Amino acid sequence: MTETDSPRITELRQHEEELVFASFDHHDAWRLGSLIANRAIAAGHGVAIDIRRHNLVLFRCVLPGPTADQEEWIRRKSATTLRFERSTALLSEEFAAKGFDPLQGGWLAPEDYTLAGGSFPVRVRGTGVVAAVTASGLSSDDDHQLVVDSIRTFLKDPAE
Template sequence: MDDDLTALQAEEAELEWDRFGVDDAWELGNAVRAIAHERGQSVTIDIRRVNGMILFRTALAGVTVDQDDWVRRKSAVVFRFDTSSALFAARMAAAGFDPTQVGWLTAADYAVTGGSVPIRVRGAGVVAALTISGLSSEEDHALATEAIRAAIG
């Protein structure tokens, strides 16, 4: 568990952008879509700003309407805690704490599971989130971080 936390924290520190605008969102979203399409993965891909403005959104064949709700709830974790939903979930698991069971977070509003990754800009902090839903939590997270790594080079 500690290794997972350490790896997720290190990963998050390296995934920082110099800038991120609407054109970057378009390119990142299309890159994720191309990877998922090539692999035959059924996912919803969403990039939204902290204020809720959707910069990119697409769904591949085979997704269900449930993915829309997962995207909303996963990205809510990123925006509330300024960290990936996978890292937040790992921190809660390491502490043996389920925030949805004690009333701290409502399961209707937050998904404490992997798949949403902050778009963090140097000097500005979290400005958006890339969220993927449709695979396992680990696979959603891995696809997002793979695409971000490729985009920021």
């Protein structure tokens, strides 16, 4: 932790260090996506869930409640995660701590990227980031937590 790191930034970095996959294929995407969807259903959350490798969608589920806007949020959130290979929640906190908005001044096009939380990198040990898992429909923090809690559960028992 550096002098400028908040406890939240430290927590978000720990998520990324902790939640690393041994491998990740299309079957894993289906199982993880289904786990997130079942968790959301049990909690009564209306969310859209997406797992993708750049333009290849590996899993998609839209539960009752989200609007058509969630499609755009998912596209922009996952593009941000895949570009920076970090969660949108972490990027949002880090940029805010620096007082810098990459969506202003032409660095990142706001129609293509967002810093709203809810997209998390699928990082495979020894390989790097291979996909993004994204939820949209709740608050940014709740979207992020739904994904993180589900990945944590999946990694404890990937055969479920």
